[in-house]
Amino acid sequence: MRILGIPIFLILFTFAFAHENSNFNTHVVDRPLIVEFPENNEPQLKEAIDELQLEYCTSWRFSVEANNLSPWKTIPEECADYVRQYVTGGAYKMDIDRVSSEAGAYAESMKLGSDGKDAWVFDVDETLLSNLPYYSEHGYGLEVFDSVEFDKWVEKGVAPAIGSSLKLYQDVMRLGFKVFLLTGRTERHRIVTVENLMSAGFQDWDKLILRGSEDHGKSATIYKSEKRDEMVEEGFRIVGNSGDQWSDLLGSSVSVRSFKLPNPMYYIP
Amino acid sequence: MRILGIPIFLILFTFAFAHENSNFNTHVVDRPLIVEFPENNEPQLKEAIDELQLEYCTSWRFSVEANNLSPWKTIPEECADYVRQYVTGGAYKMDIDRVSSEAGAYAESMKLGSDGKDAWVFDVDETLLSNLPYYSEHGYGLEVFDSVEFDKWVEKGVAPAIGSSLKLYQDVMRLGFKVFLLTGRTERHRIVTVENLMSAGFQDWDKLILRGSEDHGKSATIYKSEKRDEMVEEGFRIVGNSGDQWSDLLGSSVSVRSFKLPNPMYYIP
Numbered sequence: 384m385r386i387l388g389i390p391i392f393l394i395l396f397t398f399a400f401a402h403e404n405s406n407f408n409t410h411v412v413d414r415p416l417i418v419e420f421p422e423n424n425e426p427q428l429k430e431a432i433d434e435l436q437l438e439y440c441t442s443w444r445f446s447v448e449a450n451n452l453s454p455w456k457t458i459p460e461e462c463a464d465y466v467r468q469y470v471t472g473g474a475y476k477m478d479i480d481r482v483s484s485e486a487g488a489y490a491e492s493m494k495l496g497s498d499g500k501d502a503w504v505f506d507v508d509e510t511l512l513s514n515l516p517y518y519s520e521h522g523y524g525l526e527v528f529d530s531v532e533f534d535k536w537v538e539k540g541v542a543p544a545i546g547s548s549l550k551l552y553q554d555v556m557r558l559g560f561k562v563f564l565l566t567g568r569t570e571r572h573r574i575v576t577v578e579n580l581m582s583a584g585f586q587d588w589d590k591l592i593l594r595g596s597e598d599h600g601k602s603a604t605i606y607k608s609e610k611r612d613e614m615v616e617e618g619f620r621i622v623g624n625s626g627d628q629w630s631d632l633l634g635s636s637v638s639v640r641s642f643k644l645p646n647p648m649y650y651i652p
Numbered sequence: 653m654r655i656l657g658i659p660i661f662l663i664l665f666t667f668a669f670a671h672e673n674s675n676f677n678t679h680v681v682d683r684p685l686i687v688e689f690p691e692n693n694e695p696q697l698k699e700a701i702d703e704l705q706l707e708y709c710t711s712w713r714f715s716v717e718a719n720n721l722s723p724w725k726t727i728p729e730e731c732a733d734y735v736r737q738y739v740t741g742g743a744y745k746m747d748i749d750r751v752s753s754e755a756g757a758y759a760e761s762m763k764l765g766s767d768g769k770d771a772w773v774f775d776v777d778e779t780l781l782s783n784l785p786y787y788s789e790h791g792y793g794l795e796v797f798d799s800v801e802f803d804k805w806v807e808k809g810v811a812p813a814i815g816s817s818l819k820l821y822q823d824v825m826r827l828g829f830k831v832f833l834l835t836g837r838t839e840r841h842r843i844v845t846v847e848n849l850m851s852a853g854f855q856d857w858d859k860l861i862l863r864g865s866e867d868h869g870k871s872a873t874i875y876k877s878e879k880r881d882e883m884v885e886e887g888f889r890i891v892g893n894s895g896d897q898w899s900d901l902l903g904s905s906v907s908v909r910s911f912k913l914p915n916p917m918y919y920i921p
Contacts, residue, residue: 438742438743439746442743442746442747443750445713445717445750445914446747446750446751446754448717449751449912450912451750451751451754451755451911452754473707474711477708478711478714478715481711481712481720485715486720637902640722641719642720643718643719
């Protein structure tokens, strides 16, 4: 448990100052330091700075996941290591698995109508398919998004499945939900997207909705809301919605329950 | 940076097993262990378990803050220490301060109409006022909510202000927003709530809305949506909304931007 108090800011500041000035005298400060550092204090200083950075970046990630921070273009430079370690280590996978597991339990708990109108909406990128191989070469969100480069990656059609999302996908299929894939990818990427999804194990969806020419320039929130509005107008009940962006989930015709997958690498309005 | 991989679950499991069986033989497992533990391995084991618990509880907290987990009645028993340390240490305050700071920057950026119809909605408990003194005596969410005991605490009228929320409150007032306080507290607590708010530094709100008899039995999402609907019907534009529960923020007549304060202690549907 490494949760530290804000006061460590003050302590660190005082300490860092002391560190740079060898004639530092504790009597200069108004009150005694809370912790006593031994003579050779570099390791402790480094550890304390690491702790502070961990706390700062965790706080940043919370503000992202709770949709308090918007819009944002790149991850904070000081959190580059943190984000890399989060997504490449087990924590990202643990968080994703938990979302899928919650969504799966909810899906199982729902009694579906006999009219075949209960629907589950899935986003594609960072929800069903992972673009981590691309982002690993672009600083995990440290670089400003480059649509030309990203399109080249999309056109390879090799994005792997997110394992627990594939399981959820198969579960909601089995339960009898209609499955709508609603992606910000454009129609010109339809074929490669279909091929990529199928080679990653996704199949039998009821509809794959991509941005058409009429959706150009719309925010994802507006575009996706309009598409959900159409589903509702066609009589579908949107029971579940899985997406890594709040713009997948908010707006109009929102799902009975929405499941926000983590994504600390980029933000789509 | 202490982000660990899921594989440590397996490693730990194997290790814990080995630990209990002194005749453990590495050749029994199909593949070699990834890490080699020294002879006296209790400290490493404890540290690894601590790491795993930290990661597990952080993941749980994310699922709460991103509204993936609902409903829930108490915090997980294994996260009791984690939650206590989170709220009593600096991390909770850091997270709250960040939300207020984001909200403040947004409020400053908005150009208000000249008709005095731009409004900001604040929840009260765990948004403007802190009930930490109460929860500190009730396991920080480990105990099932006891409305009788909590009412006794409310009736004391001594809940302190959340510092950065008070600053945000004063800022949005100064900027000319109408301020509506929308709380799940009932009308019978109006007087003590007014007194508590004022003694904590909050004043000059435009309306304090509490649950009336007609709101009895409604979920917070429905009750608060209805009250926001009324604001919109009266011509107000809800520009900002601050709350620690998703039921403060979602439903109908949602704010242009919503700000979710952290709350890992309890859930209100």
